Amino acid sequence: MLAARIEEGRVVWQPDHDLNQTTPAADEVTIRIAYAGVNRADVMQVAGAYPPPPGASAIPGLECSGVVTAIGDKVTHLAVGDKVCALLAAGGYAESVTVNAAQVLPLPSSWTLERGAGWLETFATAYLNVFMLADLKPGDRVFAHAGASGVGSALLQLCKEQGTPIYVTAGSDEKCAFCRELGATEAINRHRQDYVEVLKEVGGVDVILNPVGGDSVERDQQVLKQDGRLVLIGLMGGRNGQVDFGRLLMKRQRLMGSTLRSLSSERKGAILSGLWQHFGEAFTAARVRPMIDRVVPAEKVNEALNYLQENRTQGKVVLKLAELD
Template sequence: MHAIIFDEERLVWQEQPSPPPIGSDEVRLRVAWAGMNRADIMQRAGHYPPPPGASEILGLEVSGTLTEVGPAVERLRVGDQVCALLAGGGYAEEVVVPCQQVLPVPHGLGLREAAALPEVFATAWLNLFMEGALKPGERVLLHAGASGVGTAGIQLCKAFGHPCFVTVGSDDKLEACLNLGAEAGWNRHQGSFVEAVKQWGSPDLILDPVGAGYLADNQQVLNVDGRLVLIGLMGGRCAELDLGRLLMKRQRLIGSTLRARPSRAKGIILDALHAHVWPRLSNGEIRPMIDRIWPIDQVETAMDYLQSNATIGKVLLAVSGEG
């Protein structure tokens, strides 16, 4: 098969060994589309190595067609069109993945749209509803609202009745988030978001991929009994935590990652998506947000664009381009 490899710091599409034979609960799929994520940028820079045993090839989500199914797999068949959440290996013509990490393409969508779903909706669902334990009517502050996870989170908040405030990097991004269902928002280039969020109302949950740079302001606006769910470190990893505020407001700080979780845990998340989100994708209430598409052999250009912070939603790579 062909896959993207590192060649003297360049990303090159060239022949590589195919994935090993599948296990009894695994499937092999022919990749049509691969989703790009900031984790890929971090891995390329040497800051986010894959979990032990995972492929060194970049790529955490794909869509494609099943070509082989293990004997213990019951709900999937050769020829099914699916999308998959990976620990690595997506920038390639083939992947092998545990069946728990595979879902059918939602009714009414194609393989291209499906590649934009697994990583961002799994991350948003996990951290809003499982780690964050949102209760009916609670309010949410989403940082990086125009990102893949942000646009998924906005739509989930709207669908399940949670008013949502976003921070973004441009007025165009803010308009896009409001059109998706965010109730209000703030362009971070206009200064601190604290007063704007306070006027809107204290959030009960903050989903934050920024980290250190936002910690103090997050604590200021987070409600009593509020949860700050940290999913990234774009703004640094070290900051001062106001323990007095944490104590008196009974705030909780939760660190959360998805990639290194075992297959069983990922399967629980994907089962929840299949039950609660897939029907809304099928009826059009929720939709995948695709910003731009590049052929897989133009991955350098695609990654430069992703790193530019200009995106609204997902960047995809066409592998076979099927569907």
């Protein structure tokens, strides 16, 4: 079996004999991987800035789709031969992965494996942070940076499905149009408009999803309403910035930091269960689905990572490892 290794800031494919010898534990399944999602966390890990959680594989890759090849004795909701998607702490850039069955969902019957590889990381991130941690309520308004990203495109669809107004930023008119097609109440070109002015005009927002960090947090506070919730999920703009503590106190704003990758299998399973219970019918009917920007052959993995790093994507990039459809 082949697996990705990181050497001098690049990914190389090498034989990994351990993958051939892995037997799933009682609560695990082994998956022959067809496609793997490419995420910003992979970019950071390859650059040496985001090591895997303790005990996790050094192989990058946080999500995959494929076919179950082995199951543990306690696994009852999956069978050998099932087409599935998996949410991983690591290991997606490989021909095979073994993972706790709680982190695995059957592929919706109308979906391809290609689509399934761009599903769980982004939708679980959107669902965890906006619907669970920020406790999105009827009547709330949402704002998200990077609306055309994988997480942004997922959140746009989830909000549209349940009728929640959502405002986003994007880096071009083309990306703004893409966001509006997915359900954005308004898409703000960050190079042409000041999102703070735009959101003040509509009376502010109740929930903010921020993957930027840096000075954006203090600016976000200016449009976050009384009892508003801001969830920080990334640091694209830097790990240091200003926070207006006076505004935080007077408006009872809540600032939360969140990462999905390091959560336990049980916690990830609960997130996936909630996501499916809330939106399973919409996924099955394909009203809500991953937006695939492009599919890249596994041997061009470094080109895929560069493409993501340059913020050129509209939706998800996935790697093709095998033809299993």
